[in-house]
Amino acid sequence: MPFNRAEPSPLLPFNDDLALGRAMLARIKEGLADWQRAHGRKLTLMEVCGTHTVALSHSGIRDALRPWVDFRSGPGCPVCVTDQEDIDAMLELATLPGLTVTTFGDMVRVPGSRRNLAQAKAAGADVRIVYSPLEAVDLAQAEPQRQIVFMGIGFETTVPTVAAALRKAVEEGLENFSVYSVHKLAAPVIRQLLQDPELKLDGLILPGHVAAITGRRPFAFVASDFSLPAAVTGFAELDLLGGIQDLLTQYHEGSARVSNCYPRIVREEGNRKAWNLVDRYFTQGDVRWRGLGLLPDSGLVLRPEYRRFDAQQRFPLNLPPAHLPPGCLCGEVLKGKVLPFDCRHFAKSCTPVHPVGPCMVSGEGTCATYYKYERREG
């Protein structure tokens, strides 16, 4: 069916209303200049979500606001925050006979301690890229003689889709499907970061698509416990500007709240139907994060009654200790402590073609984004 220009999407202005975007940007620049005069320094904002990292660069907003704002990326790229031990475990699973590892595309080029999944596949392992977790269940049905493991990475946005895949596997009584769950939760890791005295932030741009599922409420602690202004923000150009403008309004008022600046998607209570499904199969548990270590209740693990679908239970592994690539600063980049330019590998020994760490692999990784958009001549 041809693209029909006669019926443009009513949502298109969020991306392409230039006049409105320019007016918003001009007002934001004035507000930022006022803030800078009052404080004598740049404003430091963290965009927690990797999709925001890309959107801020792709839209040119990061560049336009560079004189006034120091944007710091947070731990919101699922591939990047996955611990080296979990990547090694996936690589080890992929070598087991009769076992197929399924994963989202970003994951296959993430370097493990010795190699990546793409290299394991080239050496004969059965690694398949899926777009949706349901495809992994379809594969388990089509190939009953093989064990199909789905690498469950992602935040609250993605977990309902994995829960829906589990529901199908349970209903079909599949004995050959399991999930290696390294799912992460956004609120606990943000709380952890805000407790770090080294990280000095003036505000947070909160992940709109996580909040689509969880609602705004789980992030309310940012203002109530840390007195930090924050805005749940969407991803189109006007959404980004709207979120930043909301933070400026809060500075102007001297207030701190967690605003919902993405109300066409985010409801106060979130998507209860999706979250109830997650709750049926998963429970909060302690999980490992790159750069942050084991954080209590910061992830989702399978409930005891569904342990038979837990790849970590079904295929116990005895792995040698993981080792990180020497000099790789991914663990610090994802905490907002350093920028990619601070890493000696960046754009030299670490490029999208030969990534040293996961932040250069994922399309949403901070290093990959800065490599693509933020390098300057000289």
Add this chain to the structure above:
Amino acid sequence: MCLAVPAKVVRILNDFTVEVETFGNHARVNTSLIEQVKLGDYVLVHAGFAIEIVDQDSAQESLALWREMYAVQSS
């Protein structure tokens, strides 16, 4: 990874599958994570699933509010 795309529902295929369209691309998405959708709704698509219905009234309210705040005519 939390990338999600708004797309218009152009066909209802069964109780939990719809066909959506965005910028001329058509895809089948699973609707079991959201409430009942109808033709013409916009849904937010992530990993083969519709994860939320776009509240179009709210979208137009946001745009109208901004246009008023920044004194910009509708384009």
